[in-house]
Amino acid sequence: MVQYDALIIGGGPAGLSCALSLLKHGIRPRIIERRPNRANIQKATGVAQGVWYQLAEFGITEKLIGDAFPMRQFVFHDNDRLVAHLHVPPVNGSAPAHLVPQHRLELALEQALADQGVHVDYGCRFESLESKADKAFVTVRINEAETEVIEASWVIAADGGHSDVRTFLGMQFLGHDYPEQWSVAEIRTNLWPAEVQAQLFLQSNGVGLFLSQPSHGTVQGILNARHVSARLKERFPDAVIDYERDFKVSLRRVETSRSGRVWFIGDAAHVQSPVGGQGLNLAIWDGVTLGAALARNDLSVEHRLNKRAKAVLRFTDFDYWMLCTKSPVIRHARNLYWSLAQRFPVMAGWFFRLISGVW
Ligand SMILES: Cc1cc2nc3c(=O)[nH]c(=O)nc-3n(C[C@H](O)[C@H](O)[C@H](O)COP(=O)(O)OP(=O)(O)OC[C@H]3O[C@@H](n4cnc5c(N)ncnc54)[C@H](O)[C@@H]3O)c2cc1C
Numbered sequence: 001m002v003q004y005d006a007l008i009i010g011g012g013p014a015g016l017s018c019a020l021s022l023l024k025h026g027i028r029p030r031i032i033e034r035r036p037n038r039a040n041i042q043k044a045t046g047v048a049q050g051v052w053y054q055l056a057e058f059g060i061t062e063k064l065i066g067d068a069f070p071m072r073q074f075v076f077h078d079n080d081r082l083v084a085h086l087h088v089p090p091v092n093g094s095a096p097a098h099l100v101p102q103h104r105l106e107l108a109l110e111q112a113l114a115d116q117g118v119h120v121d122y123g124c125r126f127e128s129l130e131s132k133a134d135k136a137f138v139t140v141r142i143n144e145a146e147t148e149v150i151e152a153s154w155v156i157a158a159d160g161g162h163s164d165v166r167t168f169l170g171m172q173f174l175g176h177d178y179p180e181q182w183s184v185a186e187i188r189t190n191l192w193p194a195e196v197q198a199q200l201f202l203q204s205n206g207v208g209l210f211l212s213q214p215s216h217g218t219v220q221g222i223l224n225a226r227h228v229s230a231r232l233k234e235r236f237p238d239a240v241i242d243y244e245r246d247f248k249v250s251l252r253r254v255e256t257s258r259s260g261r262v263w264f265i266g267d268a269a270h271v272q273s274p275v276g277g278q279g280l281n282l283a284i285w286d287g288v289t290l291g292a293a294l295a296r297n298d299l300s301v302e303h304r305l306n307k308r309a310k311a312v313l314r315f316t317d318f319d320y321w322m323l324c325t326k327s328p329v330i331r332h333a334r335n336l337y338w339s340l341a342q343r344f345p346v347m348a349g350w351f352f353r354l355i356s357g358v359w
Contacts, residue, residue, distance in 0.1 A: 004030045006294065007138055007152035009165055011038070011120040013102070014266025014283035015158030016109035020058045021291025023116055030150065031113075032124035032140055034159075038110065042186050042243075044102040044280035045214040046071070049091055050357030051281045052098065054288045058112050064105065069213065070095035071355075075199045076338050083335045084342035089349050096356035099197055101214040102280055124148075126164050129155060129262070136261040154294055155262045158287065161250075163268035169259055175252030175313075178273065178320065183228040185244035186220050189236040200323075201235075204331065208323040210275055211235075218242075222274055224249075224324060249273050251317050257286075257305040265290055270309045275323055276316035281357050282309065315354050 006022055008015045011033030022029045047068065052061045072095060076084045088096065110120060123143045130137045138150045157165035166173065192213050201209040209231050210222045219236065221228045229244045253270035257263055266283030286305055293301030322334055341348035353359060 001149060001151050002030075003135075004028075004150065004152045006030070006154045006156060007136075007150050008032070008156045008158055009126045009138075010158035010160060010266070010268065011035075011110070011122070012158060012160060012266065012283065013106060013109065013280055014268070014287045015156070016106065016113060016120075017055075017284045017287030018156055018158060018265060018291045019113055019118060019287075020109060021288045022295060023113070023118060023291075024057060025292055025295030027291075027295050028118065029156075030121065030152070031118065032121045032126070034123075034125040036123045036143075038103075038106060038120075038122075040103050042101055042103060042184075042214070042220065044274070044277065045099050045212045045220055046097045046277040046281075046355075047100055047105065048097045048277075048281040048355060048357035049094060050359075051284045053358075054284065057288075058109075060105075060108050060112060064100055064108055065098060068098035068100040069197050071097045071099065071197045073196045075196055077199070077201045078331065078335050079203055080201070084338040086338070086342050086348065087345055089345040089352055091349075091353050091356040091358060096352040097277065099212060099214050101218075104215075105280075126157075126159060126168075128168055129165070131260040131262065134261075153261070156290065157262055157264045157268045158266050158283075159268050161267040161271045163264070165262065166254065166264060166268055169262065171254050171259060171264075173252045174255060175250060175271075177248060177250045178224075180224045180249070180324075181226055181246055182222065182224050182249050182274075183226050183244060183246045184220065184222045184274075185229040185232055186218060186242045187229070187232050187236060187239040188217050188242060189219055189239050190217065191236045191238055192217075192219050202323065202331075204326065204328070206324045206326040208275075210323075249320075251313060251320075253309050253313060256302060257290075257309070258299075258302045263290055263294075263302075263305075265305070269305070270313060272313050272316040273320040273323075276312075276319040277355065278312050278316050278357075282312050285357065
């Protein structure tokens, strides 16, 4: 049986960044992924400044940031009335986030691993594990055929919001589901205003449309209701729909990121509304932070992972309620705040500092 210091389950952003971080600190991990190949499913579009700093150690920032769009202008409407067209205040002298498609980022992370001889084991699915005092034995199924038992000192569950590892261990995923059915779509259009990176269209009935431009000619729309593509077609008559799908949104987290020899990172450890743009960023922060700490045998990282997750979830929940509120009083206060922030961008400094992840 081959032994590893670390076995990572899940080849998404959390797993890939943890693998890079472990490698950087001298630990060669094994990384398995259930899918047969890298799926081209578009999810996140915003990468925070703090994450760009972390990814710089692996040469990723240098490769990607030149083609990413710095978050400089943000437009906010309520019932189709312009509330604010904001020039986003810089954080530490630069944009709080840059837009880049998640798929492109994942490919860059995977390539950086491959350059160092670590390849994602595709078609390899976690099935079960047995934890001992100083190691774990993980059974995986390969190509839905034979099984293999892998011995590892640490197991890192980075297997997403529906984590099989979390379910197998019977860990609670504390929190709640938000009530609405959400939808996301991506379109091609020539009508996006080039100088703007994100637009928000809110309504008094609590339905909000969030738009961003992850790459030239492509717009992603997220709606806290079904049929986002119909809304996109209203706004962009030339829209060609690339895809549309529905999804549920929850606010949940594991009570603590470690259970014996197993660590939980990324969506396996916490899920939240996509509107705060924090899921991918927290997944990468978790991965890089855990990798560096395990290499130093610094188990106090458990506390730091928990603390950050709690803070980020509080922020995204606040964002969710600001987006979905039907209360005329809160809407009025929210709109007043953003129209003042347009005139005095420094007022929005705390918000964009949180978005930047540098705290
Ligand atoms: C519409 C949408 C928009 C979003 N926008 C943003 C945004 O703008 N900014 C932002 O920061 N975040 C955003 N997010 C959230 C972000 O996409 C996720 O938080 C991020 O993908 C989490 O990464 P992860 O690696 O933890 O999990 P995932 O990306 O889900 O990766 C987990 C991997 O584990 C694999 N896996 C699952 N089970 C097993 C198993 N049994 N064995 C082996 N492998 C397994 C899966 O196949 C998958 O590849 C958005 C999400 C959505 C849905």
